[in-house]
Amino acid sequence: MNTKELDKKYVLPTYARADVEFVSGENARLRDSEGKEYIDFTSGIGVVSVGHANKRVNNAISSQISKITHISNLYNIAPQAKAAQKIVEASGYDMQCFFGNSGAEANEGAIKIARKFGEINGVVKKYKIITLQHSFHGRTITTVKATGQESMHNYFGPFPDGFVYAENIEQVESLLDDHTCAVMIELVQGEGGVQPQDKQAVQGLEKLLKSRGVLLIVDEVQTGAYRTGAFLASQVYGISPDIVTLAKGVGGGVPIGVVMTSLKDVLSAGDHGSTFGGNYLCTAATCEVMDILKEYKESGELEKNIILFNKEVEKLQAKYSEIFTQKVGIGMMCGLRVKDADTLGKIILSARENGVMVLKAGRNTLRFLPPLTITKEEIDEGFTSLNRAISSIS
Numbered sequence: 001m002n003t004k005e006l007d008k009k010y011v012l013p014t015y016a017r018a019d020v021e022f023v024s025g026e027n028a029r030l031r032d033s034e035g036k037e038y039i040d041f042t043s044g045i046g047v048v049s050v051g052h053a054n055k056r057v058n059n060a061i062s063s064q065i066s067k068i069t070h071i072s073n074l075y076n077i078a079p080q081a082k083a084a085q086k087i088v089e090a091s092g093y094d095m096q097c098f099f100g101n102s103g104a105e106a107n108e109g110a111i112k113i114a115r116k117f118g119e120i121n122g123v124v125k126k127y128k129i130i131t132l133q134h135s136f137h138g139r140t141i142t143t144v145k146a147t148g149q150e151s152m153h154n155y156f157g158p159f160p161d162g163f164v165y166a167e168n169i170e171q172v173e174s175l176l177d178d179h180t181c182a183v184m185i186e187l188v189q190g191e192g193g194v195q196p197q198d199k200q201a202v203q204g205l206e207k208l209l210k211s212r213g214v215l216l217i218v219d220e221v222q223t224g225a226y227r228t229g230a231f232l233a234s235q236v237y238g239i240s241p242d243i244v245t246l247a248k249g250v251g252g253g254v255p256i257g258v259v260m261t262s263l264k265d266v267l268s269a270g271d272h273g274s275t276f277g278g279n280y281l282c283t284a285a286t287c288e289v290m291d292i293l294k295e296y297k298e299s300g301e302l303e304k305n306i307i308l309f310n311k312e313v314e315k316l317q318a319k320y321s322e323i324f325t326q327k328v329g330i331g332m333m334c335g336l337r338v339k340d341a342d343t344l345g346k347i348i349l350s351a352r353e354n355g356v357m358v359l360k361a362g363r364n365t366l367r368f369l370p371p372l373t374i375t376k377e378e379i380d381e382g383f384t385s386l387n388r389a390i391s392s393i394s
């Protein structure tokens with residue numbers, strides 16, 4: 001049986017898979033099982049931040065796993081401690097980290113910290129968490145309930161209590177009550193449609209929550225790891241959250257989730273844990289990814305690349321203004337609103353046929369999440385293919 005047949009027979013059908021199998025890559029280039037080449041504007045949904053088959057990351061992983069891959073969090077783990085240092089220093093916040101394996105697990109950790117904080121600090125038990133409509137926070141029972149999309153709440157109940165959804169940041173104030181322990185937001189909603197929040201509104205929210213003793217959790221699973229131009233989008237927005245979560249791009253392809261917080265003494269030994277979280281394999285990779293991206297940012301290359309990439313997105317929008325109604329996003333997390341969902345589907349399919357991979361977000365947003373290290377040649381080639389793809393359908 002080939003991969004497709006094996007998958008159909010043995011893997012649960014939770015994904016509507018596209019009929020393509022990638023077998024290798026290099027930076028923003030991909031090759032499929034039939035030898036066809038593509039430019040990757042998806043980076044595995046923002047994961048492969050430093051490009052496919054990154055030699056430095058691969059060397060860091062192989063040199064680590066030739067010594068030890070896993071022990072357990074019962075013992076000291078050097079690359080875990082170093083990864084935490086690199087992450088905290090890059091953030092500029094006075095925080096500590098906990099390591100898990102995914103974005104959802106990072107958000108679970110954030111929710112546990114906020115709830116324990118609310119339980120030990122309030123006169124009454126504070127447990128409610130306000131999230132936003134169109135948000136996305138994960139697929140576990142708790143994080144799917146934290147996700148402000150009703151369509152994801154079919155079937156799996158009863159859910160944990162205490163999640164409240166605000167239409168937007170402005171509406172949060174009216175939903176705060178004595179039982180609210182935290183507000184959790186994405187600064188740029190990724191899955192919801194590459195929708196950035198307004199900077200003033202976010203800063204206003206931060207002030208409001210501080211004055212009410214309610215925690216601010218920023219879900220940076222997609223926006224983190226330099227995706228928006230700074231290590232955290234929270235830095236771009238000029239705020240100091242109480243809790244930040246990371247995953248996707250911070251591992252460059254290894255599964256890792258991080259919850260970091262300035263509330264260093266809320267959780268004590270035994271309150272939380274993870275068997276795999278922060279093991280040698282994934283934190284050795286994360287240390288190298290952090291070093292690569294820090295150098296990339298400090299050299300000015302990241303900023304140059306962001307400008308270059310966004311110019312091409314703007315050109316595409318101008319050229320096909322009858323299809324694209326608006327450009328959205330920040331940095332290397334950008335998108336184009338498409339006039340209707342049907343056209344978007346056609347563009348994504350035609351793009352793949354023409355050798356460039358792009359994503360959908362929300363109902364009608366064409367989403368770009370290229371590797372941050374994408375080269376000018378790869379950008380040019382990708383947009384040439386995308387132009388060809390769009391002109392072939394319009």
Ligand SMILES: *Cc1c(COP(=O)(O)O)cnc(C)c1O
Nearest residue numbers: 102103104136137138190221222
């Ligand atoms: C992808 C994503 C998650 C979920 O991450 P997983 O690793 O799939 O659990 C959570 N929040 C945001 C903002 C995301 O983009």
